[in-house]
Amino acid sequence: MLWIKALHIVFIVSWFAGLFYLPRIFVNLAMEQPGATTERLLLMARKLYRFMTMLAVPAVVFGLLLTWMQYRTPQGMTMPGWLHAKLLFVVLVLGYHHACGSLLKKFERGVNKRGDKFYRWFNEVPVLLLLAIVILVVVKPF
Template sequence: MGDFLASVYLWTKSLHVISIIAWMAGIFYLPRLYVRHTESVKQGTETDLLFQDMEMKLLKLIMNPAMISSWFFGLCLVMTPGIIVWSDGWPWVKAACVLAMTWFHMWLAVRRKEFVAGTNTRTGRHYRMMNEFPTLLMIFIVIMIIVKPF
């Protein structure tokens, strides 16, 4: 298995980066939709249903597949011989950040269900503030991967 993963390393890395770009685009955009949904749309209107449809499609058709492929190709990279030095600290920080990003993804999915049920109680300000969380995680992840500070 190790020899195969080493032979397709650049393909795996490329597909991982593509997946991450798609996932992050959704991670950044969905909370912005929630801000507009919260601040500009009355519950039960045609516009409410339109927002719910856009949010569902973004989550289920783009974000979920992108998250799954990010995890798949990321785990393939982790299993590729010679890529990760587990005695270093950076892989552990990066892994913690990826788990936190996955939690945020799931948090967004739960919020979508609240919009569908008409039970959202969060403000646009709350969603704006939460939108900073993946930005911080992304910064840490990129630094861990490129700089490998420890």
């Protein structure tokens, strides 16, 4: 179980590195003047999004496996309240990941309507989600 936990942590850290950086690329893309060359930034964003997705899959799989190993009983799954809350935040992280993919497609099509300030705030969302998840896992408040 410790091997699975270690791999889960490594994949989570790697995935979140991408979640922190991709919106920074969006900030730079939003700051570009119309007609300016943005292909290099779009290429970086595309590659990063694909890589993030490949990291998210094992992170989620190892997390679910840990949950199943730790909280299964002969009567079924008995999970504490903090774990239910954590799983809710994980779903929000997955939604944020998906939103990043949708925003990337808008940049690729040249139909982005949002400015760099929006993306600066958007970039703070994964920090708050990670903070909530870590507090739930470490403190186990309920």
